[in-house]
Amino acid sequence: MVSPSVLVLLLWMIVPLSMTIYFSLIRYNLLYPGENEFVGFENYEFFLTDEGFFAGMGNTLLLVGFTLLITVVLGVLISVLVNKAFWGRGIVRVMLISPFFIMPTVNALVWKNLLLHPVSGVFAAVWTFFGAEPIDWFTHYPLTAIIMIVSWQWLPFAILILMTALQSLDQEQQEAARLDGAGPWALFYHITLPHLARPIAVVVMIETIFLLSIFAEIFTTTGGGPGYETTNLAYLIYSQALLQFDVGLASAGGLIAVLLANIAAFFLVRMIGKNLTEA
Template identity: 70%
Template sequence: MKRSITRLLMAPSVILLLVWMIVPLSMTVYFSTIRYNLLYPGENNFVGLMNFEFFMTDPGFMPAVLNTLTLLVSVLVITVTLGVALSALIDKPFFGRNIVRVLLISPFFIMPTVNALIWKNMMMNPVYGVFAWISESLGFEPIDWLSSFPLGSVIIMVSWQWLPFAVLVLVTALQSQDTEQKEAAEMDGATSWDIFRYLTIPHLARPIAVVVMIETIFLLAVFAEIFVSTGGGPGYDSTNIAYLIYNQALLQYDVGVASAGGLFAVVLANIVAFFLIRAVGKNLTA
C-alpha cells in the first residue's frame, strides 16, 4: 500500500521529466530525417539518413571531432595536474591562505562569455594585451594568439575557468585525509614527495575521477569561448562539434543537418560517458 502511494506521488514528477527529455529528443530525431532548411520552408520531404551523410561529409566534420577531443583531453590534463598541485600547496597552513583560496576559486564563477572577452581583449590582444606587453618587455615580437594558436588559445581560456572547480573539489577531499598516516610516515623517514606520491595521490583518486567525469560533460559542449574569441577559425582550426552544429543551424539555416549533428553529439557524449562511468566505477569500488 505504501509503495503504491509513493509511486503515485512520484508519478507526476517522473512523467514531467520524461516529457521534458523525450519531446525535444523526438523533435530532433524527426527534423534529422526531413529536408528542413529555413531558406526553403515549403520543402520538408523525408530524406532518411541523408542529413547525417551531409553532416559527416562536411569539410569541417573531422576537424571538429579532432578539435573537440583535443580540447577535452588538453583541458582535463591541465586542470587535473594543476588542480592536484595547487590543492596540495594550499592545503598547508600559511598566512593569507583563505584569501588565496577565494582568488583561486573566483574564475569558476565568471560567465564563459566574459571569460572569453577577458582573455581576448585584455590578455591575448597583440597590440595592448598583457602577453604582448610581456613579449615587448623581453624584446620579442608580440604574438597574435587567436590567429596563430586558435585552438591553444581556447584551451587556455577554458582551462583557466575550470581549474578552480578541480581545485575546489580536490581541496575539499584533502580536508578528509588522515593526518595520522602522514605523521606516521614522517616519523618513519618518508619525504614530502613520498607522502604526496603514496598517500595523497591515492587519496585523491576518487575526487579526480569525479572531476574528470563532470568536466567532460561540459567540455564536450564548449561554445561561448569559441564564438566570442575565434569564431571557429581560422578556417576550421578551432571549430568543435558544438560550433559546427551552430554553423549549420543559424548560419546556413539547415535545421535538418544541424539536428543530425545534434544526434551525433549525443552519441559521442554517451560513448565518452560510458568509458568514464566505467573508470569512475572502478575507482569508487576500489
C-alpha cells in the same frame, strides 16, 4: 506520488528528442520553406562526410584532452600547496576559486581584449619588455588560445573538489610516514595521490561532460576560425543551424553529438565505478 513528476520529466526529454529525430530525417532548410520531404539518413551521411566534422571532432578531442590534463595536474599541485597552513590562506583560496563563477562570455572577452591582444594585451607587454615580438594568439595559435581560456575557467573547479578532498586526508598516517623517514615526494606519491584518486575521477567525468559542449568561448573569440581551426562539434552544429539555416542537418549533427557524449559518459562512469569499487 512521484508519477506526475516522472511524467513531466519524460515529456521534458522525449518531446524535444522526438522533434530532433523527426527534423533529422527530413530536408528542413529555413531558406526553402515548404520543401520538407523525407530524406531518411541523408542528413547523417552528409554530416559525417563533411570536412568540418573531422576537423570539429579532432578539435573537440584536443580541447577536452588538453584542458583535462592542465586542470587535473595544476589542480592537484595547487590544492596540495594551499592545503598547508600559511597567513592569508583563506583569501588565497577564495581568489583561486573565484574565476569559476565568471560567465564564459566575460571570461573569453577578458582573455581576448586584456590578456592575449597582440597590441595592448598583458602578454604582449611582457613579450615586448623582454625584447621579443608579441604573438597574435588568435591568428597563429587559435586552438591553444581557446585551451588556455577554457582551462583558466575550469581550473578553479578542480581546485575546489581536490582541495575539499584533502581536508579528509588522515594526518596521523602522514605523521607516521614522516617518522618512518618518508620525504615530501614519498608522502605525495604514496599517500596524497591515492587519496585523491576518486576526486580526480569525479573531476574528469564532470569536466568532460561540460567541455564537450564548449561554445561561448569559441563564439566570442575566434568564431570557429580561421577556417576550421577552432571549430568543435558544438560550434559546427550552431553554424549549420543558425548560419546555414539547415535545421535538418543540424538536428542530425546534434543527435550524433549526443551519441558520442553518451559513449564518453558511459566509459567515464565505468571508470569511476571501478575506481570506487577498488577503493
